[in-house]
Amino acid sequence: MRVLRLLRILSTIGRHGLDEFIAGPGTAPVRLAFRTLFFWADRRGPRGERLRLAFQELGPIFVKFGQLLSIRPDLIPTDITEELSKLQDSVPPFPPEQVAAALDRAYGKPHAEVFRTIDLVPVASASVAQVHFAELPDGREVAVKVLRPGIAATIDEDTGLLYAVAGLIERLHPLSELLRAREVVHEFDKIIHDELDLLREASSMSTVRRNFAGSAILYVPDVHFDWCTREVMVMERIDAIPVNDLEAIRAAGIDIPRLGRNGVEIFFTQVFRDGFFHADMHPGNIFVARDGRYCGIDYGIMGSLPDVDRNCLAMIFVAFFKRDYRGVAVAHIDAGWVPPETRVEEFEGAIRSVCEPIFDKPLKDIYFGKLLLRLFEVGRRFRMDIQPQLVLLQKTLLQVEGLGRHLDPELDLRRSAQPILEKWMRENYGPRGLWKQLAAEAPMWGRTIPQLPRLVHKVLSDDAPGRLERAILSLEKAQRRQTRILLAIAFILAVMVTGLVVQALL
Ligand SMILES: Nc1ncnc2c1ncn2[C@@H]1O[C@H](COP(=O)(O)OP(=O)(O)O)[C@@H](O)[C@H]1O
Numbered sequence: 352m353r354v355l356r357l358l359r360i361l362s363t364i365g366r367h368g369l370d371e372f373i374a375g376p377g378t379a380p381v382r383l384a385f386r387t388l389f390f391w392a393d394r395r396g397p398r399g400e401r402l403r404l405a406f407q408e409l410g411p412i413f414v415k416f417g418q419l420l421s422i423r424p425d426l427i428p429t430d431i432t433e434e435l436s437k438l439q440d441s442v443p444p445f446p447p448e449q450v451a452a453a454l455d456r457a458y459g460k461p462h463a464e465v466f467r468t469i470d471l472v473p474v475a476s477a478s479v480a481q482v483h484f485a486e487l488p489d490g491r492e493v494a495v496k497v498l499r500p501g502i503a504a505t506i507d508e509d510t511g512l513l514y515a516v517a518g519l520i521e522r523l524h525p526l527s528e529l530l531r532a533r534e535v536v537h538e539f540d541k542i543i544h545d546e547l548d549l550l551r552e553a554s555s556m557s558t559v560r561r562n563f564a565g566s567a568i569l570y571v572p573d574v575h576f577d578w579c580t581r582e583v584m585v586m587e588r589i590d591a592i593p594v595n596d597l598e599a600i601r602a603a604g605i606d607i608p609r610l611g612r613n614g615v616e617i618f619f620t621q622v623f624r625d626g627f628f629h630a631d632m633h634p635g636n637i638f639v640a641r642d643g644r645y646c647g648i649d650y651g652i653m654g655s656l657p658d659v660d661r662n663c664l665a666m667i668f669v670a671f672f673k674r675d676y677r678g679v680a681v682a683h684i685d686a687g688w689v690p691p692e693t694r695v696e697e698f699e700g701a702i703r704s705v706c707e708p709i710f711d712k713p714l715k716d717i718y719f720g721k722l723l724l725r726l727f728e729v730g731r732r733f734r735m736d737i738q739p740q741l742v743l744l745q746k747t748l749l750q751v752e753g754l755g756r757h758l759d760p761e762l763d764l765r766r767s768a769q770p771i772l773e774k775w776m777r778e779n780y781g782p783r784g785l786w787k788q789l790a791a792e793a794p795m796w797g798r799t800i801p802q803l804p805r806l807v808h809k810v811l812s813d814d815a816p817g818r819l820e821r822a823i824l825s826l827e828k829a830q831r832r833q834t835r836i837l838l839a840i841a842f843i844l845a846v847m848v849t850g851l852v853v854q855a856l857l
């Protein structure tokens with residue numbers, strides 16, 4: 352079975368003349384074999400187009416993989432990513448009998464006993480799942496997302512093959528070190544396997560709903576957990592306008608430029624306040640309610656950023672907005688994103704040379720998502736280890752900017768984002784942030800304080816010299832002088848007080 356599939360992949364490669372991608376030393380015989388076997392292949396079209404057609408032919412999982420590649424211009428030449436971004440996963444829906452069977456299986460009883468009514472013809476169908484409208488026994492209207500039957504096995508098989516092909520590429524392609532094919536497949540594997548668990552998606556949705564409870568700009572449908580399983584997800588049905596339907600949004604009397612700004616605010620709030628963001632913000636997943644609030648659905652792909660990375664990212668953005676390239680460089684080093692021995696001046700110069708031309712453009716042509724991408728490219732030259740979560744964030748930022756500009760061509764990302772960032776930094780890294788952190792960490796101090804002398808000794812005698820200085824430097828840079836002194840005093844006091852309290856308690 353697997354051999355057959357592999358043969359099919361090889362023949363697809365051959366028929367589309369994709370052997371030109373096999374270019375490493377010692378690969379001439381392989382190429383020759385392909386050329387001889389598939390001498391009749393049509394090699395006239397651009398290579399990107401031929402690659403896209405091949406992905407399409409290989410089925411929905413490959414289409415999804417192609418879509419993932421299309422957002423990696425950091426790894427793949429742009430002529431190819433542009434073609435791949437045209438991939439659409441329009442898959443025929445699975446038939447009503449299969450939907451019914453899947454539901455019966457998931458609930459362990461006939462679906463007629465679970466829903467008062469359900470339309471077995473889907474409202475939307477994609478490669479992994481499809482969505483049906485239904486009514487709960489109490490009459491509430493719901494949307495039911497059902498996994499495609501047998502999809503897990505198909506995915507396992509196809510990702511297995513992708514690993515095999517990626518392994519081949521790494522062996523055969525001269526740029527394989529840059530391409531890091533297996534790593535990309537691994538990332539894809541993770542994303543697509545996450546999408547296979549609808550309970551996980553339901554939990555993400557409900558987390559974001561909680562994060563935005565009472566928000567005036569984003570509404571997240573309620574998840575009906577009692578009806579959710581790994582294969583079926585039931586949520587409140589929303590009645591809202593697709594964000595692409597500008598006519599209808601205008602007709603509803605909604606302030607469209609404001610909508611553009613709100614999109615930016617939602618994204619930055621999710622990234623910085625919550626560290627948990629919707630990472631699939633294409634227009635198909637975004638709706639607008641009649642009261643002007645966004646409705647976000649499809650929480651299958653989420654990004655998350657730990658505190659340290661958020662802090663560094665915030666500093667990078669703020670420095671960016673001020674065109675302070677040194678700040679950008681230093682933030683990278685402080686966060687440990689590039690090796691500590693990186694020469695700041697050199698790194699700063701490299702960043703300047705890619706960013707300055709972009710900043711020269713009119714506002715409406717500046718995409719910070721692209722800027723971030725350029726930055727990663729520079730970073731890679733300086734041995735920056737780019738976390739997949741950052742790539743996800745960069746890609747989502749591009750989507751958000753695209754959407755924002757679609758709604759308001761004059762959108763000024765800086766103006767919308769900067770206040771959010773500055774507020775966040777004040778709250779987390781100003782005196783207030785210190786309090787917050789101390790309060791949160793108080794229980795831990797009891798354990799840590801007795802170890803303090805040892806820790807200090809360890810830091811001072813550590814084999815990574817300068818670590819302490821760097822830590823102090825980064826702290827200093829983050830705050831103004833006065834705040835710094837205050838902070839230091841507050842810190843010492845707090846440690847002493849906590850120490851006393853802990854002692855008294857013990
Ligand atoms: N809660 C909902 N209310 C109304 N329509 C929904 C809801 N959830 C999904 N849909 C419809 O189903 C489509 C696909 O849902 P989505 O969750 O984005 O699935 P996929 O992961 O396949 O993209 C949406 O574009 C929308 O039209």
Ligand SMILES: [Mg+2]
Nearest residue numbers: 635636648649
């Ligand atoms: Mg979707």
